[in-house]
Amino acid sequence: MSEAGADDDRKKHRVHFDRHTPEYRDQFEEITHDLHAKCPIAWTDTHGGHWVASGNREVFELARAAEFLSNDHDVKGERRGYKGITIPSPPRSREQQGGFLEMDPPGQRHYRQALNPYLSPAAVARWIPFVDEVVRACLDEKIEEGRIDFVDDLANVVPAVLTLAMLGIPLKDWTVYNEPAHASVYTPPHSPDMARVLELSRNMGRSLYRSLLEIREHPRPGLVDALVHAEIHGRRPSDEELVGVLALLVGGGFDTTTALTAHALEWLSQHPGERDRLSRERDTLLDSATEEFLRFFTPAPGDGRTISADCEIAGQRFEEGERLWLSWAMANRDPAVFPDPDRVHLDRKGNRHSSFGLGIHRCIGSNVARTVFKRMVTAVLDRIPDYRCDPDGTVHYETIGVIQGMRHLPAAFTPGRRLGPSLDETLETLQKACDEQRLAEPVTTRPGRAKTER
Amino acid sequence: MKVRVDPERCQGHTLCAMIAPKAFQLDDIDGHSSAVGEEVPADQEEQVREAAHSCPERAIQLF
Numbered sequence: 001m002s003e004a005g006a007d008d009d010r011k012k013h014r015v016h017f018d019r020h021t022p023e024y025r026d027q028f029e030e031i032t033h034d035l036h037a038k039c040p041i042a043w044t045d046t047h048g049g050h051w052v053a054s055g056n057r058e059v060f061e062l063a064r065a066a067e068f069l070s071n072d073h074d075v076k077g078e079r080r081g082y083k084g085i086t087i088p089s090p091p092r093s094r095e096q097q098g099g100f101l102e103m104d105p106p107g108q109r110h111y112r113q114a115l116n117p118y119l120s121p122a123a124v125a126r127w128i129p130f131v132d133e134v135v136r137a138c139l140d141e142k143i144e145e146g147r148i149d150f151v152d153d154l155a156n157v158v159p160a161v162l163t164l165a166m167l168g169i170p171l172k173d174w175t176v177y178n179e180p181a182h183a184s185v186y187t188p189p190h191s192p193d194m195a196r197v198l199e200l201s202r203n204m205g206r207s208l209y210r211s212l213l214e215i216r217e218h219p220r221p222g223l224v225d226a227l228v229h230a231e232i233h234g235r236r237p238s239d240e241e242l243v244g245v246l247a248l249l250v251g252g253g254f255d256t257t258t259a260l261t262a263h264a265l266e267w268l269s270q271h272p273g274e275r276d277r278l279s280r281e282r283d284t285l286l287d288s289a290t291e292e293f294l295r296f297f298t299p300a301p302g303d304g305r306t307i308s309a310d311c312e313i314a315g316q317r318f319e320e321g322e323r324l325w326l327s328w329a330m331a332n333r334d335p336a337v338f339p340d341p342d343r344v345h346l347d348r349k350g351n352r353h354s355s356f357g358l359g360i361h362r363c364i365g366s367n368v369a370r371t372v373f374k375r376m377v378t379a380v381l382d383r384i385p386d387y388r389c390d391p392d393g394t395v396h397y398e399t400i401g402v403i404q405g406m407r408h409l410p411a412a413f414t415p416g417r418r419l420g421p422s423l424d425e426t427l428e429t430l431q432k433a434c435d436e437q438r439l440a441e442p443v444t445t446r447p448g449r450a451k452t453e454r
Numbered sequence: 455m456k457v458r459v460d461p462e463r464c465q466g467h468t469l470c471a472m473i474a475p476k477a478f479q480l481d482d483i484d485g486h487s488s489a490v491g492e493e494v495p496a497d498q499e500e501q502v503r504e505a506a507h508s509c510p511e512r513a514i515q516l517f
């Protein structure tokens with residue numbers, strides 16, 4: 001067979017697949033099951049041509065085949081010119097390595113080893129009293145009014161404040177990071193607003209760089225400090241590389257957790273019976289419900305890879321240099337693993353979802369995400385149990401190519417009583433707690449929980 | 455029934471310890487799992503099976 005013929009044979013399952021269109025969001029279930037039935041690994045010519053893995057078994061086997069896949073984003077053309085995890089990659093002028101998510105081992109592993117003691121389940125559990133105080137203050141700000149926007153007033157705030165606390169950056173700066181972290185995800189590349197969003201993002205980058213310099217000069221515990229001292233490949237990485245890692249921690253932590261929380265709260269408003277049940281049976285149901293919301297809404301719908309050596313995986317032959325899209329979202333709807341995949345079952349068993357990825361790049365922030373999500377949702381169930389979301393005011397992201405997110409989720413409820421000081425005042429108190437108790441130390445140094453007054 | 459966590463496969467998703475908290479322990483530093491004991495007590499068998507079935511990396515071996 002000629003080479004072109006062999007190629008056609010390899011790529012015999014061809015589809016038109018463009019996850020950056022609104023149609024993909026609107027017809028997600030039809031497209032997903034069509035792909036599952038016909039071609040769980042398919043070739044598409046969109047965005048320069050790439051493979052799309054949608055079947056659960058296929059995504060599982062591919063994601064874990066670290067020896068044949070690369071996450072490398074070789075921005076400076078020093079290695080093999082690979083394009084990282086975004087398909088299509090951003091214009092050259094805006095290309096930037098996305099921290100260790102766009103690196104391969106051993107460097108990627110060295111970063112994880114440096115950060116794990118801040119993000120492990122035991123490390124994150126220490127922050128629960130802190131998280132509860134931020135959640136309390138957010139709800140207090142709105143509880144007398146009887147109206148809240150769950151995105152703007154709660155789900156954007158709590159993950160942002162906690163991430164900054166863990167980094168060791170002043171809490172009051174959360175607004176500097178908040179808008180760029182979300183707007184850079186939901187603003188389409190051609191939008192007239194893009195110039196402004198890019199400027200906000202550059203401002204955030206400068207701010208992260210300043211924190212790095214400052215903490216190197218005047219050490220303060222936290223993830224930034226861990227990075228300042230990290231040895232990667234036996235050397236200290238460049239500041240540019242470290243700013244990329246900090247941007248990854250901010251980008252990874254803000255928008256995804258917001259997206260999960262907003263979707264879950266919207267769904268619970270649409271299913272008040274299930275909401276009451278979750279509240280009543282939370283001791284047994286909250287864990288499985290959290291995993292089910294993760295599966296069903298898959299806030300980070302997928303990630304790209306480059307094939308790093310000719311190989312055959314899950315019955316498909318791949319060639320070095322080809323691009324591949326691993327769809328966590330579609331793998332999560334595979335009926336072969338999830339009976340009744342398009343319905344939410346709060347008590348689903350055997351929920352082997354891939355919403356935090358699979359294999360060596362598995363989300364290092366998953367314990368943060370779960371904890372923050374659970375504390376926000378339970379506080380809402382306790383304090384404003386009869387909330388109703390307003391569909392007319394709800395704004396979903398136009399496309400789900402990057403994050404399946406929401407911009408606004410307004411809701412009304414029976415007003416209640418404040419329990420404590422305002423958000424600003426609370427952040428000041430919590431800043432003191434961070435400084436005095438050195439809350440952002442790794443679990444190896446400070447095993448105990450945060451103490452918050454009141 | 456016996457249980458083992460394959461350290462090469464486990465990526466610390468923590469679902470096992472959520473489902474069968476008595477049977478699995480998570481490392482404080484990296485969250486990776488190991489079995490509390492190889493022999494599974496009879497009253498934990500069901501939970502441990504469910505944990506094995508839920509592990510995203512299929513790292514839990516029953517034998």
Ligand code: HEM
Binds near residue numbers: 085
């Ligand atoms: C519900 C919330 C979240 C979801 C759905 C999510 C999803 C993901 C996924 C799917 C990956 C794997 C990407 C890949 O393999 O290409 C990942 C990696 C990552 N996530 Fe998350 N994430 C969430 C929250 C967080 C939080 C709170 C943080 C920070 C504290 C974070 C930081 C990271 C980092 C640093 C990586 C890269 C890990 C590596 O390359 O080794 N994420 N996340």
Ligand code: SF4
Binds near residue numbers: 466470512513
């Ligand atoms: S569920 Fe699997 S991958 Fe996760 S900690 Fe347990 S054994 Fe490890």
